[in-house]
Amino acid sequence: MLQPDSGLYEAAYRRCSRRKYVPQPMFEQDYATLAVLADRIQEAVPNLRIVLSQTGAEQIFQSRHGYGFIAGSKSFMALIVKGDEVQDLVRLGYYGQWMVLEATKLGLGTCWAAGTFNRSSAVNVLSLDIGEKLICVSPLGEASPEKSIIEKTMALLVGNKKRKKIEEIYIGTDIDKLLPWQRTALDCARVSPSAINLQPWRFICNNDRMRIKAAPGKTYEGTVPVDCGIAMFQFAVGAKHEGIHGIWTAAPDPFLAEFVPDAPIRRTDIAKKAGE
Secondary structure (H helix, E strand, O other): OOOOOOOHHHHHHHHEEEEEEOOOOOOOHHHHHHHHHHHHHHHOOOOEEEEEEEOHHHHOOOOOOOOOOOOOOOOEEEEEOOOOOOOHHHHHHHHHHHHHHHHHHHHOOOOOOOOOHHHHHHHHHHOOOOEEEEEEEEEEOOOOOOOOOEEEEEEEHHHHHOOHHHHHHHHOOOHHHHOOHHHOOOHHHHOOHHHOOOOOOEEEEEEOOOEEEEEOOOOOOHHHHHHHHHOOOOOOOOHHHOOOEEEOOOOOOOOOOOEEEOOOOHHHHHHHHHOO
């Protein structure tokens, strides 16, 4: 997987789901910036298609009353995959969150939606190729200064549910030995968005590396792989914020992936740097 760009750490903490928008398309300059990133990602991941559109969101989000209802949005992003493997969905979550955080940097509102949109209308708007599957969509635009009743309700029911502490998402017995960069990366992963805030990921160290797997009782079905991919991206963002560059690679079952720093990180090196 590609390493994230710099400058996304603050966006990872600032970003929140928004469901009410100022009814106007996103600016052309913002569209162009996101399109460059989408092209770069698709070149690296050919079976992932990222569709950006300044119009058409009304059709996708129409007639969806209740949780996830999105109002006012004109522009949207759609994440489409060609493949049935779990890793396809993991990559979709990873690179989709990259797009979301880039949009956040630009000042745009977003909202991950996997089932709370008009799927038949979306398929018609997007003209899917044979073998392609629409997995998620997100509105893109200026969020309304005033939150909708639905947003306020969801903040009470789901949005305000406390994120798990690092001690709850890390399953190793050596948590007191985590390096500072690992704690920063885990905290950044901890605040990742997930379906109804279930946070279905767990991490564990493998020497200087970090592995991720589904939480106990969770299978790699539904949105779990996508959610784990989102957390993996935010972990990489947190690591990069601490000066640790690395990539996620394959890992043995039951793990989804393993984060590998570009160079071995020795605890003596960390201690020496801290004493400078």
